Amino acid sequence: MPDDTDDGVDPDLEQLLAFIRDARGFDFTGYKRSSLARRVRKRMHDVGIAEYLDYRDLLETSADEFGFLFNTILINVTSFFRDTESWSYLQQEIIPELLGSAEADQEIRIWSAGCSSGEEAYSLAIMFAQALGIEECARRVKIYGTDVDEEALREARTGAYSEKALEALPEDLREDLRELYFEQSGSRLVFRSDLRRRVIFGRHDITRDAPISRLHLLVCRNTLMYFNVEAQSQIIDRFHFALRPEGYLFLGKAEMLLSDGERFDIVSMRQRVFRRRAGRAEPPHQPNPLKLTAPTGGERRDAARKRQLRDLVLETAPNAMIALDLDGAITQVNSQARAQFGLTSQDVGRPLRDLEVSYRPTELRSLIEQAHSERRTVRVNGVERRSSDQDVQYLDIIVQPLAADDGMVVGSSVAFVDTTTLTRLQLEVKRNREDLETAYEELQSTNEELETTNEELQSSIEELETTNEELQSTNEELETTNEELQSGNEELETMNEEIRIRSTELDEARTFLEGVLASVAAGVVVLDGELRVRSWNRGAEELWGLRSDEVQRQPFFQLDFGLPTDALVEVVQRCLTSGRRTDPVDLIAVNRRGRRIRCSVICSPLDSQAEGVVLLMEDLQEAGEQD
Structure with missing residues (x-):
C-alpha cells in the first residue's frame, strides 16, 4: 500500500x-x-x-x-482542566478581565468546539461558577459544547463520569470539585443539574457548519492540529466571525496564530490565548458543496504562498493604497496609507464617506463614481496636500475599478503616488540642471540599494516563514501521535481491568470447587480426556495415602496404590464412549493403613465441553460400620 x-x-x-x-x-x-x-x-x-x-x-x-x-x-482524548497551567492562566488573568468588560446582567456566551465527551465544557462551567458564584453563573452563563462524534456527545449529555475522571487533579482541588459540582450516583459522579442546564451540547462540523455568534470566549484545544493549512485557515475565518470584538480565543498547546496579526492580538503565546481585534467581522467563507475532491498538498501550499505574497505585495507597496467594495466601505488599507493618512486597522469596514481622506486632499467619491461608470482608470496628477506643519506634498491619485472574471465591477482601489520629490526636482532643474543630475544619480543609487535590501529582507522573511510552518507541522504531528498513544493506553488499562476481574472470578470459582471436593468424605478423582489426574480430593488422600501434588497430571492407570486400577479400564472407556454414568463396581483394595477393604467405584462423565470422567470411590466396610 x-x-x-x-x-x-x-x-x-x-x-x-x-x-x-x-x-x-x-x-x-x-x-x-x-x-x-x-x-x-x-x-x-x-x-x-x-x-x-x-x-x-x-x-x-x-x-x-x-x-x-x-x-x-476521531481521537477522543480529554479530561477536566487538561493542561492545568493553561487553565490556571485563563482563570486568573482572562476571566476577570472578560467579566469586567461585560455589561451588568449581560449573558456570557462561550463555545467549546471539539468538546469530545464534555469534560472541557463542564470545566468552563466550574471556572465561571467559581468567578461569579453558582447562582449567578446559572443565570448568566451559557456554554455551547459541540463535536462531530455523536457517541461522545451522548456521553457528554449524561454528565456522568467515573471516579477516575478526577484522579489527575490535585487532591485538594479534586475534593472541592466533588463536594460542590458533582453528586454521587452509584459508582458515577453526576454534574450538578442547575449548571448542567446551562451547558448545551450539539453536533457541529467546524469545517462546514455556520459558527455560533456573539461569543465572549471560544475554546478549541488540540483540534486544529488535525487539519491541513487550508482547512485551518477556513476554521480561523469562522472563529473570527463568531467572536465579538475583544472576545478571547483559547487554543491548544500545539496550535498558534502567527499569520493573523491583523485580526487577533496575542494575549499569551505560551498559553495560546488570543484576543479578536475590534472591527467589522466578515461572514466566514463557505466552501463549494459541489467540490468532490480535495486539493493536493502542493496546491494547498501554493495557494497559501500566493495568498501570503498577495497580502505582502499590498502591505509593502511603496505607495499608499486603499481598497473599497461596491458600497464604498473600506476593505483593505496598506501600511503606507495608515502612516500617511492616520488610518488604523479599525477603519477597515467603515464607509469611506465617514473618513477625512474621502475629501482631503481631494474629493474621492466623485472620482470613484466616474471610474465605475466609465469602467476605466481615473488619474488626477499634482494634487497638493498640506500637512500640519504646513509642508506641501504633491500626490498623483489613481482610481482603478476592480472587475471579477465575469466582467462585473466588484470594487475599486485608490493609490496615492507621492510625487513631491519629483515635483521639487523639476523645479530645481529650472534653476540648476547640473545639480539636478547629481541629485538624481544619488537618488537612483539610494533607490537601488533600498530595493536590494528589501529583496534580501523579503527572502529572509520567506525562509523564516517556511521554517516556522515546518516546525509547526512537526509539533502538531507529535501532539497527534501523543494523543493516539494516550488513547491506546486507556484501551489497554480497560482491558487489564477486565482481565483482573476475570482472574478474580476464576480464583473464586476454583476455591469454591476445591472446597466442595474437600467436603466430600468419599474419594473423588477427576480424569481428563487423556486419563491424567486433574483433581484428587482430601477423601482420596485419606483413602489411599497419596497427596494431591504427588498425583497431579499423572496417568491414573500407572499410579501404584491400593486400588486395582486395571479392573477399571473397561469401565472408564465405556463411560467415555457412552457419556453415561456406570453402575457401581465393587473391588477388593488395600487402603493407606494396609487394611483390605471392599471399595465401590462409580464412573461418571464430566458434564461440560471438556472430555473426561469423575471417579467416586467409597470404602463399603467403613460406610457399613458408620451405619
Missing part, C-alpha cells in the same frame, strides 16, 4: 474519503493526510483488509463499520 503524506496524495484514499462524505456526511478531506491515513489503516488492519478499495466495499455492505471507523479516526 502506498505511503500517502501531505506531499503525495493517494487517489484511492481520496476516493474513500469522498465516499464517506457523500454516504454519511462526514467530511474528512480537510484533515492532514499523514495522520488520517494512519488512523484509517489502523482500522483496516483490525478487520484484515489491505487496500482502500476493498475497505470501501466493506463500508458499503456493513453499516456498523462506519461507527468503528469514526471512533478510530
